[in-house]
Amino acid sequence: MCGIAGYTGPKQAIDIVFDQLKRLEYRGYDSAGIAYLDKGAITVLKRAGKLKELGKLMEDGVPAAHLAIAHSRWATHGGPTDENAHPHYDQFEQISIIHNGIIENYLDLREELIAKGHTFRSETDTEIAAHVIGDEYTKTGVLEDAVRNAVKKLRGAFALVVISKAEPEKIVAARNASPIVLGFGDGENMLASDIPALLPYTRQVAILEDECIAVVTPSQIRILDFDGKEQRVEAMNVDWDIQAAEKGGYEHFMLKEIHEQPNVIRQCLAGRIDEKNKVRLENVFSEHVWNEVDRINIIACGTAYNAGLMGKHLFEKLLRLPTDVFYSSEFRYGDPVLSPKSLAVFISQSGETADSLAALRLCKQRRIRTLGIVNVMGSSIARECDRTLFTQAGPEISVASTKAYTAQVLVLSMLALYIAQLQETPGVRVSECAQMLKQLPQLAEEVLKLEDQVIDIAGKIKDTNLIFFLGRGADAYLSLEAALKMKEIAYIPTQESPAGEMKHGPLALVEKGVVAVFGATDEALREKTVSSIKEVDARGGTIVAITTDNDSTIEKSAEHVIKIPDTKFDFLNSLLSIIPLQLLAYHVARMRGCEIDQPRNLAKSVTVE
Numbered sequence: 001m002c003g004i005a006g007y008t009g010p011k012q013a014i015d016i017v018f019d020q021l022k023r024l025e026y027r028g029y030d031s032a033g034i035a036y037l038d039k040g041a042i043t044v045l046k047r048a049g050k051l052k053e054l055g056k057l058m059e060d061g062v063p064a065a066h067l068a069i070a071h072s073r074w075a076t077h078g079g080p081t082d083e084n085a086h087p088h089y090d091q092f093e094q095i096s097i098i099h100n101g102i103i104e105n106y107l108d109l110r111e112e113l114i115a116k117g118h119t120f121r122s123e124t125d126t127e128i129a130a131h132v133i134g135d136e137y138t139k140t141g142v143l144e145d146a147v148r149n150a151v152k153k154l155r156g157a158f159a160l161v162v163i164s165k166a167e168p169e170k171i172v173a174a175r176n177a178s179p180i181v182l183g184f185g186d187g188e189n190m191l192a193s194d195i196p197a198l199l200p201y202t203r204q205v206a207i208l209e210d211e212c213i214a215v216v217t218p219s220q221i222r223i224l225d226f227d228g229k230e231q232r233v234e235a236m237n238v239d240w241d242i243q244a245a246e247k248g249g250y251e252h253f254m255l256k257e258i259h260e261q262p263n264v265i266r267q268c269l270a271g272r273i274d275e276k277n278k279v280r281l282e283n284v285f286s287e288h289v290w291n292e293v294d295r296i297n298i299i300a301c302g303t304a305y306n307a308g309l310m311g312k313h314l315f316e317k318l319l320r321l322p323t324d325v326f327y328s329s330e331f332r333y334g335d336p337v338l339s340p341k342s343l344a345v346f347i348s349q350s351g352e353t354a355d356s357l358a359a360l361r362l363c364k365q366r367r368i369r370t371l372g373i374v375n376v377m378g379s380s381i382a383r384e385c386d387r388t389l390f391t392q393a394g395p396e397i398s399v400a401s402t403k404a405y406t407a408q409v410l411v412l413s414m415l416a417l418y419i420a421q422l423q424e425t426p427g428v429r430v431s432e433c434a435q436m437l438k439q440l441p442q443l444a445e446e447v448l449k450l451e452d453q454v455i456d457i458a459g460k461i462k463d464t465n466l467i468f469f470l471g472r473g474a475d476a477y478l479s480l481e482a483a484l485k486m487k488e489i490a491y492i493p494t495q496e497s498p499a500g501e502m503k504h505g506p507l508a509l510v511e512k513g514v515v516a517v518f519g520a521t522d523e524a525l526r527e528k529t530v531s532s533i534k535e536v537d538a539r540g541g542t543i544v545a546i547t548t549d550n551d552s553t554i555e556k557s558a559e560h561v562i563k564i565p566d567t568k569f570d571f572l573n574s575l576l577s578i579i580p581l582q583l584l585a586y587h588v589a590r591m592r593g594c595e596i597d598q599p600r601n602l603a604k605s606v607t608v609e
């Protein structure tokens with residue numbers, strides 16, 4: 001998500017890392033910075049905004065530096081400001097660091113450091129990590145030892161890159177889940193968060209393994225594990241063309257983003273569920289506000305609206321809290337009836353959608369409390385809502401939203417559990433569900449392994465003229481999102497509704513050649529779903545059904561069955577089932593030769609009415 005670059009060797013390091021950052025621009029970012037070594041001190045240049053803003057700081061020239069690191073940041077902890085941009089110093093400006101990922105226990109560490117007299121210049125978790133490493137460096141005087149000691153105190157997913165003014169040729173990098181790629185040169189070495197940044201300089205690369213530290217100098221790259229044990233390092237030759245490499249080897253950003261979902265789930269959950277399976281949400285309203293709220297109105301567009309429907313399902317089912325979901329465009333012109341005790345929840349990936357922003361301003365005029373669920377930090381909706389929860393899905397480049405939806409539903413799930421926890425809502429198994437949420441990244445990885453089966457099904461249905469997306473309960477809401485993906489990128493007309501509605505009209509459209517995709521992941525509703533499947537089957541429709549791996553009923557009536565792991569929670573089963581359905585839309589679109597990342601007539605951020 002954020003970009004990392006680093007170089008040590010005889011050439012002008014500043015130019016090289018700046019160029020490497022440019023090659024990572026496709027990942028999206030909202031601030032950037034460089035740290036380099038000059039005359040025994042570390043200089044940091046950083047700016048909010050695009051790389052050209054950072055470039056302006058170097059317009060009057062920079063010294064010849066032979067060691068530099070650079071970072072492009074996608075804001076998560078702290079908005080996209082100059083102060084929050086990386087690199088960060090430690091307390092004594094002896095080291096400087098850049099970081100991708102999230103330090104989950106940064107608040108606890110911050111308190112410990114403040115008690116020791118540390119002061120901070122930013123709101124970031126990264127600066128906390130810098131101070132922890134700086135403290136260790138004061139004790140050891142050897143950068144890799146300091147990093148090794150410090151990482152034992154850090155919890156979360158991270159890639160850290162550190163330099164010291166006292167070790168002028170050395171870059172130390174540590175990896176725990178977030179990627180780091182090492183590049184081997186001739187008398188020079190480098191690193192980056194992704195292969196494309198290295199390709200103009202070297203094609204000899206190695207991926208740093210998890211829980212390992214790289215010590216990079218111009219003459220060698222050493223790898224140690226977190227216990228200090230030396231590891232073998234072997235470079236591989238990469239012959240990718242640069243454009244393909246930007247998509248991490250995937251043919252399209254959409255496919256890359258679908259595959260990122262296990263990590264997105266990890267990032268979204270990070271720091272929000274503790275060891276005791278308690279939900280910890282920062283920056284939401286206090287308990288008395290939740291006790292006062294008598295109704296929730298969720299307001300959003302497109303995919304975010306569909307995520308909102310899952311929110312309605314959760315708030316009503318778990319909390320018995322009346323919830324309505326509005327299209328932003330309807331809400332703003334619809335003269336809505338709003339209870340003064342209601343809460344308006346705005347869901348938006350971009351945080352800039354014009355209709356949602358206008359609806360938000362309407363709520364503010366009417367003095368209604370507002371909560372944002374937003375991906376882009378510093379965006380208008382994030383800034384203008386009373387409170388905002390960030391989805392932390394990283395930049396989404398494909399116009400068709402995939403990972404943002406998953407993260408939005410996850411945040412809504414955590415919010416519902418959080419309220420249930422505060423209010424001790426009877427019958428809600430908060431801790432059991434929170435525990436299952438923690439397993440979701442692995443389960444999403446399992447689901448991604450179904451891709452070959454999905455490709456096979458895509459090949460069989462790709463020429464159809466109409467696809468129904470049907471389900472009951474949470475699966476009914478999910479089917480709206482699955483249908484939206486199919487029409488957006490494969491341009492196949494779809495008909496989506498609760499399965500029980502079929503016989504009230506849409507069934508008239510079923511004939512041979514029509515495809516119906518059923519969500520049947522809720523055991524309690526499965527028998528009823530079988531009846532709906534039979535209705536379509538009897539009229540010659542082709543059935544694709546998604547069910548759980550412990551079910552053997554659906555396969556008796558459906559031609560193609562996709563089985564996902566059973567989480568025992570209806571909304572989590574539904575959420576997992578979006579992954580094969582995103583893949584289905586993607587592969588059907590690919591087989592039909594459609595323009596996937598930029599479908600016709602659509603834009604990523606709809607900032608006009």
Ligand code: F6R
Binds near residue numbers: 350
């Ligand atoms: C569909 C899609 C759109 C957006 C909608 C709202 O794949 O991406 O339907 O969900 O335009 O955008 P945001 O979430 O940025 O407010």
